[in-house]
Amino acid sequence: MLVTGRILREESFKNLRDFVYEQSGIFIPDTKKYLVEKRLAGRLQVNHLQDFDQYMELLHGRRYEEEIGPLLDAITTNETYFFREPEHFTIFSGHIVPELVRRNGMKTAINIWSSACSTGEEPYTLAITLKEKWLGLKFNILGSDISNSTIESARKGLYNSYSIRNVPEQYISRYFSFKQDACGYELSPCIKELVRFMNINLVNGRRAGFPMGLDVIFCRNVLIYFDIKSKRRAVSNMYDSLKPGGYLIIGKSEGLHDITRAFKPVIIDNTIIYQRTM
Numbered sequence: 001m002l003v004t005g006r007i008l009r010e011e012s013f014k015n016l017r018d019f020v021y022e023q024s025g026i027f028i029p030d031t032k033k034y035l036v037e038k039r040l041a042g043r044l045q046v047n048h049l050q051d052f053d054q055y056m057e058l059l060h061g062r063r064y065e066e067e068i069g070p071l072l073d074a075i076t077t078n079e080t081y082f083f084r085e086p087e088h089f090t091i092f093s094g095h096i097v098p099e100l101v102r103r104n105g106m107k108t109a110i111n112i113w114s115s116a117c118s119t120g121e122e123p124y125t126l127a128i129t130l131k132e133k134w135l136g137l138k139f140n141i142l143g144s145d146i147s148n149s150t151i152e153s154a155r156k157g158l159y160n161s162y163s164i165r166n167v168p169e170q171y172i173s174r175y176f177s178f179k180q181d182a183c184g185y186e187l188s189p190c191i192k193e194l195v196r197f198m199n200i201n202l203v204n205g206r207r208a209g210f211p212m213g214l215d216v217i218f219c220r221n222v223l224i225y226f227d228i229k230s231k232r233r234a235v236s237n238m239y240d241s242l243k244p245g246g247y248l249i250i251g252k253s254e255g256l257h258d259i260t261r262a263f264k265p266v267i268i269d270n271t272i273i274y275q276r277t278m
């Protein structure tokens with residue numbers, strides 16, 4: 001294999017970037033060319049290819065179905081951990097859930113979607129929070145992501161110490177058990193069974209398979225990877241999935257400014273969350 005083949009030429013980079021954008025809405029700036037090169041080198045190796053042009057040919061050919069998953073797995077940034085941006089979980093259980101219970105009573109299930117959930121820490125944090133703070137409340141939690149490998153990992157529910165570093169000590173002893181052979185912490189089945197997972201592409205224009213009638217959507221730390229057009233498409237998809245009056249929670253470094261006016265910003269404890277207008 002030619003070592004020079006692994007160097008991503010400018011034109012090949014632009015072709016790959018366009019392809020990734022069409023498939024996922026993720027926009028890769030020029031400054032991230034090195035990252036594409038690094039992340040996709042393994043795909044060249046696995047497929048016994050000499051260079052990125054051959055890889056593009058493969059993606060445009062009959063092996064598209066087989067390769068699109070691994071490509072997205074390699075290109076997406078999946079950083080996450082339990083109780084990330086903890087204010088959101090405090091607001092969720094201290095403000096949003098009480099409001100929904102006042103509106104609908106304890107007997108109506110609350111429907112929650114963690115829409116770019118990576119390896120599952122976010123929806124499982126929601127499950128732990130509800131189990132701890134809202135005993136007896138009915139709820140459904142869906143976790144989804146565009147990356148198949150993260151969903152597989154979420155279903156397994158095995159985590160390293162980095163992932164659980166923000167979990168309060170009493171929850172670690174209650175919901176995790178250390179597995180020597182796997183060198184990781186296994187999440188208890190009593191939490192795992194509270195979340196179901198599926199693959200959903202947030203920028204999909206067809207909306208096939210999107211959940212509907214939701215009360216709360218967590219969509220954190222993914223809009224940052226999109227350009228304005230993809231952000232608008234993703235947010236509009238989530239708007240359609242929410243019930244009127246439902247809440248959208250995005251990452252603390254993200255905003256809906258310039259994207260939509262269909263949501264009302266609500267400030268709670270110095271944190272902005274968004275409510276779908278009634």
Ligand SMILES: C[S@@+](CC[C@H](N)C(=O)[O-])C[C@H]1O[C@@H](n2cnc3c(N)ncnc32)[C@H](O)[C@@H]1O
Nearest residue numbers: 024076078080116118146147201202220221222
């Ligand atoms: C940085 S992680 C955020 C995980 C979690 N929400 C958090 O805040 O900790 C971003 C996730 O968005 C996913 N993603 C990227 N593009 C997506 C798309 N078009 N549809 C759904 N998920 C996408 C990635 O696969 C990745 O797992």
